[in-house]
Amino acid sequence: MQIRLAGIGGQGVVLAGVILGEAAAIEGLNVVQTQDYSSASRGGHSIADVVISKEPIYDLIVTKADVLVALAQLGYDTTKDSLRKDGLLIIDTDLVKPDREFIGAPFTRIAEETTGLALTVNMVALGYLVAKTGVVKKESVEEAIRRRVPKGTEDINLKAFRVGYEEGSK
Numbered sequence: 001m002q003i004r005l006a007g008i009g010g011q012g013v014v015l016a017g018v019i020l021g022e023a024a025a026i027e028g029l030n031v032v033q034t035q036d037y038s039s040a041s042r043g044g045h046s047i048a049d050v051v052i053s054k055e056p057i058y059d060l061i062v063t064k065a066d067v068l069v070a071l072a073q074l075g076y077d078t079t080k081d082s083l084r085k086d087g088l089l090i091i092d093t094d095l096v097k098p099d100r101e102f103i104g105a106p107f108t109r110i111a112e113e114t115t116g117l118a119l120t121v122n123m124v125a126l127g128y129l130v131a132k133t134g135v136v137k138k139e140s141v142e143e144a145i146r147r148r149v150p151k152g153t154e155d156i157n158l159k160a161f162r163v164g165y166e167e168g169s170k
Helices: 013-026 073-082 107-115 118-133 138-148 154-169
Strands: 002-008 030-037 045-053 065-070 083-092 103-105
Touching: 002 013, 002 073, 002 118, 013 030, 013 045, 013 118, 013 138, 045 073, 065 073, 065 118, 073 083, 083 118, 103 107, 103 118, 103 154, 107 118, 107 154, 118 138, 118 154, 138 154
Parallel strands: 002 065, 065 083, 083 103
Antiparallel strands: 002 045, 030 045
């Protein structure tokens, strides 16, 4: 499965991609994770690509995404052509106005309301993605979160992930 996460700097898109890739590795799957971001630390484009497969992987980047998660309009606008025609578009419904069919939720608002930090939007969106696709197990992502988020932020990130997973399970 080819997954592209897109947003703007400060939304944690790259960390979400790293965590998703690590969760796949925990499960013994083959995985390649790459990222692209602008030189602006806040507000520039940010993209994380994750390719997950039981078979060997030959593409080092997403060529045609099966899933595109867009957390900001800029992220959507710059990556929408990479999504397959029959691919799954997941958006932050408050921030992205797509020109095609989509699913999603107000991820940033959910993050702010449940954790008090918009910064946890990446974990909310990651939970939603995992619930909707089943690409990896919830428990594998939780383990990857414990390993990868800054020390002392594990609980708040796990809470955000679980809230997103619940939202995606509806």
